[in-house]
Amino acid sequence: xxxxxxxxxxxxxxxxxxxxxxxxxxxxxxxxxxxxxxxxxxxxxxxxxxxxxxxxxxxxxxxxxxxxxxxxxxxxxxxxxxxxxxxxxxxxxxxxxxxxxxxxxxxxxxxxxxxxxxxxxxxxxxxxxxxxxxxxxxxxxxxxxxxxxxxxxxxxxxxxxxxxxxxxxxxxxxxxxxxxxxxxxxxxxxxxxxxxxxxxxxxxxxxxxxxxxxxxxxxxxxxxxxxxxxxxxxxxxxxxxxxxxxxxxxxxxxxxxxxxxxxxxxxxxxxxxxxxxxxxxxxxxxxxxxxxxxxxxxxxxxxxxxxxxxxxxxxxxxxxxxxxxxxxxxxxxxxxxxxxxxxxxxxxxxxxxxxxxxxxxxxxxxxxxxxxxxxxxxxxxxxxxxxxxxxxxxx
Amino acid sequence: xxxxxxxxxxxxxxxxxxxxxxxxxxxxxxxxxxxxxxxxxxxxxxxxxxxxxxxxxxxxxxxxxxxxxxxxxxxxxxxxxxxxxxxxxxxxxxxxxxxxxxxxxxxxxxxxxxxxxxxxxxxxxxxxxxxxxxxxxxxxxxxxxxxxxxxxxxxxxxxxxxxxxxxxxxxxxxxxxxxxxxxxxxxxxxxxxxxxxxxxxxxxxxxxxxxxxxxxxxxxxxxxxxxxxxxxxxxxxxxxxxxxxxxxxxxxxxxxxxxxxxxxxxxxxxxxxxxxxxxxxxxxxxxxxxxxxxxxxxxxxxxxxxxxxxxxxxxxxxxxxxxxxxxxxxxxxxxxxxxxxx
Ligand SMILES: N[C@@H](CCC(=O)N[C@@H](CS)C(=O)NCC(=O)O)C(=O)O
Numbered sequence: 001x002x003x004x005x006x007x008x009x010x011x012x013x014x015x016x017x018x019x020x021x022x023x024x025x026x027x028x029x030x031x032x033x034x035x036x037x038x039x040x041x042x043x044x045x046x047x048x049x050x051x052x053x054x055x056x057x058x059x060x061x062x063x064x065x066x067x068x069x070x071x072x073x074x075x076x077x078x079x080x081x082x083x084x085x086x087x088x089x090x091x092x093x094x095x096x097x098x099x100x101x102x103x104x105x106x107x108x109x110x111x112x113x114x115x116x117x118x119x120x121x122x123x124x125x126x127x128x129x130x131x132x133x134x135x136x137x138x139x140x141x142x143x144x145x146x147x148x149x150x151x152x153x154x155x156x157x158x159x160x161x162x163x164x165x166x167x168x169x170x171x172x173x174x175x176x177x178x179x180x181x182x183x184x185x186x187x188x189x190x191x192x193x194x195x196x197x198x199x200x201x202x203x204x205x206x207x208x209x210x211x212x213x214x215x216x217x218x219x220x221x222x223x224x225x226x227x228x229x230x231x232x233x234x235x236x237x238x239x240x241x242x243x244x245x246x247x248x249x250x251x252x253x254x255x256x257x258x259x260x261x262x263x264x265x266x267x268x269x270x271x272x273x274x275x276x277x278x279x280x281x282x283x284x285x286x287x288x289x290x291x292x293x294x295x296x297x298x299x300x301x302x303x304x305x306x307x308x309x310x311x312x313x314x315x316x317x318x319x320x321x322x323x324x325x326x327x328x329x330x331x332x333x334x335x336x337x338x339x340x341x342x343x344x345x346x347x348x349x350x351x352x353x354x355x356x357x358x359x360x361x362x363x364x365x366x367x368x369x370x371x372x373x374x375x376x377x378x379x380x381x382x383x384x385x386x387x388x389x390x391x392x393x394x395x
Numbered sequence: 396x397x398x399x400x401x402x403x404x405x406x407x408x409x410x411x412x413x414x415x416x417x418x419x420x421x422x423x424x425x426x427x428x429x430x431x432x433x434x435x436x437x438x439x440x441x442x443x444x445x446x447x448x449x450x451x452x453x454x455x456x457x458x459x460x461x462x463x464x465x466x467x468x469x470x471x472x473x474x475x476x477x478x479x480x481x482x483x484x485x486x487x488x489x490x491x492x493x494x495x496x497x498x499x500x501x502x503x504x505x506x507x508x509x510x511x512x513x514x515x516x517x518x519x520x521x522x523x524x525x526x527x528x529x530x531x532x533x534x535x536x537x538x539x540x541x542x543x544x545x546x547x548x549x550x551x552x553x554x555x556x557x558x559x560x561x562x563x564x565x566x567x568x569x570x571x572x573x574x575x576x577x578x579x580x581x582x583x584x585x586x587x588x589x590x591x592x593x594x595x596x597x598x599x600x601x602x603x604x605x606x607x608x609x610x611x612x613x614x615x616x617x618x619x620x621x622x623x624x625x626x627x628x629x630x631x632x633x634x635x636x637x638x639x640x641x642x643x644x645x646x647x648x649x650x651x652x653x654x655x656x657x658x659x660x661x662x663x664x665x666x667x668x669x670x671x672x673x674x675x676x677x678x679x680x681x682x683x684x685x686x687x688x689x690x691x692x693x694x695x696x697x698x699x700x701x702x703x704x705x706x707x708x709x710x711x712x713x714x715x716x717x718x719x720x721x722x723x724x725x726x727x728x729x730x731x732x733x734x735x736x737x
Contacts, residue, residue, distance in 0.1 A: 052418075052629060053487055053509045053627060053628065053629060054509040054628040054629060055487060055507070055508065055509040056506075056507040056508075056509075067554045067557060067558070068548075068553045068554055068557050068569075068571075069553075069556070069557045069560075069567075069569045070569070070571075071568055071569050071570060071571065078561075079554075079557035079558070079561060080561075148580070148584070152581075152584045152585075152586065156529070156585050171584070171585055171586060172543060172586070250541050251538075251540070251541055251542075252530075252539075252541045252542040252543065252588045253541060253542075253543060253568065253588075255541065262586070263570070340573050341573075341574075341577065342572075342577070343570055343571050343572040343573070343577065343578075343581070345571065349548065349571070349573065352480055352548065352549065352573065353480075353548045353549055353553070353571075355480070355484075355549075356479065356480045356483065356548070356549030356550075357503070357549065357554070358503075358507065358508075359483055359487070359504075359507055359508035359509070361484050361487075
């Protein structure tokens with residue numbers, strides 16, 4: 001019996017060495033083992049070194065009193081709060097500039113991208129010049145341009161530029177009245193919610209009716225009317241519970257109202273304008289990527305060109321646009337760490353301060369990596385979801 | 396992104412550098428042939444390159460003094476310019492041997508950050524500067540409620556600022572920059588009403604403004620800022636050398652030993668001076684410290700005594716014209732007090 005087994009096993013064993021699958025597995029196991037060993041070596045070495053240089057370690061420092069103030073805060077924060085809360089302030093500041101930047105960059109990007117394909121010579125050239133300028137300047141320079149070249153040159157507080165609705169612009173930023181809601185304001189919120197729900201319902205019904213009967217319904221106009229009208233109705237019913245707090249001249253600065261600081265403004269504008277140039281190119285490529293036959297086809301079906309663009313070309317272009325758009329969104333978020341050059345307190349700037357005050361370099365850098373990675377993964381997940389929604393449904 | 400990369404590299408250097416933070420800095424320094432000294436990238440009077448590109452300033456001269464003690468040659472030193480934020484990582488990771496960068500001695504830095512401060516080369520305090528053209532009515536920091544204030548991050552300055560306004564129940568808008576130049580430029584451009592840092596720094600910043608005479612330093616001093624050199628913990632020998640270099644500079648001034656007369660002083664019969672200059676028979680003072688017995692002679696030849704360093708860099712011989720004040724020797728009513736060399 002053994003004779004036979006050996007006889008059978010020998011050729012198998014020989015082939016095992018050359019079997020690409022087995023080899024692949026072996027290589028992967030070896031690689032993982034080496035990687036684990038490497039990481040263990042680094043971690044072990046680090047801990048040992050920190051111990052030897054008498055540097056405190058661990059994340060306990062996050063509970064300590066921060067002791068420094070932060071200019072732009074979206075949540076309540078004072079120097080008595082903890083380092084942990086200061087970090088949250090930084091994360092929120094990064095998030096707000098990334099989100100507003102992404103929205104604005106997308107709008108500008110789509111406009112410029114479509115502009116590049118315009119039949120109008122002037123619009124086409126302007127779009128091209130815009131793209132060429134912003135694509136070829138490093139983002140840091142764009143930020144400094146807005147900060148030192150534009151916003152710093154605005155007049156000082158005493159000579160603030162007055163704008164409509166009690167707003168002001170000066171070298172301390174943009175000031176506008178703050179809305180102060182009083183009793184009954186919840187009716188406005190209820191109105192808004194009702195408007196949104198009703199528009200959604202109308203859109204659903206309209207689509208069902210069009211599918212069944214072919215009759216169309218002005219969904220867009222109705223929705224706008226509902227979303228604006230319902231809150232207004234609530235506002236009137238509650239007896240107009242709104243007053244404004246206007247910015248006023250104080251000893252040094254304007255006080256009251258809402259102040260959008262130049263640090264935020266320049267970062268937001270720079271990131272939007274810079275990233276928009278890349279988005280514009282992506283949009284152009286997406287539209288050009290839809291075969292000309294599709295345009296001819298919708299014309300042949302009797303659709304007007306606006307309708308055709310909206311119903312036929314753009315949905316197909318989106319398939320091409322969304323994946324590279326995601327990486328532009330990620331770039332914008334990561335570029336926001338350039339904020340440190342102009343003193344906008346984003347995650348990186350605040351983390352840096354904490355690093356310096358506590359000396360917990362490794363812990364803070366780990367937090368940086370985790371948060372930026374987290375934001376990137378969230379963005380990717382959202383965009384992937386959006387991508388599958390927009391993908392052509394094969395029928 | 397680039398900043399993050401640098402941060403990671405810094406942390407990585409801290410982690411990986413198994414040998415860098417070695418416990419025998421003196422041998423390392425001797426093997427290298429020079430002292431690597433972390434200084435400010437450009438703060439007039441403390442450390443700044445002059446028009447010939449040579450580093451000058453109190454903090455720079457202190458490192459030259461250490462090099463002179465170790466090598467008998469004050470030029471055997473290399474300088475690394477560091478921002479407020481990078482300075483501690485640079486020392487911890489072993490990139491530099493001494494941190495001599497207008498750094499305030501605090502308990503947090505002395506303990507949690509793993510530093511050892513060797514002395515106070517300049518007793519300072521934090522103050523405010525305003526543009527008197529733009530704010531003619533302001534003559535006290537207590538009038539600054541509501542002001543926008545430019546400050547550099549990663550400093551004791553931003554902590555004192557928060558405490559001061561809180562203690563006085565005043566509001567302010569901090570405008571916080573990582574880099575000195577950015578903070579200075581923003582203040583000069585009118586982004587802030589006031590600028591705050593160590594008083595010595597205010598005088599230096601003032602000279603860099605477009606029109607220095609418009610700017611006044613307000614009288615309030617809101618903190619204690621003892622600035623001095625520091626080394627890594629866990630290396631007593633190197634700590635001793637840096638510490639005693641500082642005392643030697645003070646003792647030389649107290650004994651009247653100057654750059655000009657040090658050779659002459661070697662013939663002195665005064666026992667204090669003989670011990671100081673290593674001319675006592677069979678002396679072991681220098682060798683016990685780990686340097687040669689004529690170490691103080693070498694130091695004074697390289698940089699002069701403490702008083703000479705002070706006057707040359709920030710005092711009457713400099714554009715800053717800062718008075719000795721509390722930085723005078725204890726014998727003249729100041730705080731500078733060299734421990735006895737015996
Ligand atoms: N003494 C304070 C402040 C030190 C500090 O960094 N001061 C600023 C303002 S004078 C500075 O030297 N900046 C120069 C630079 O970063 O290049 C500390 O140790 O935290």
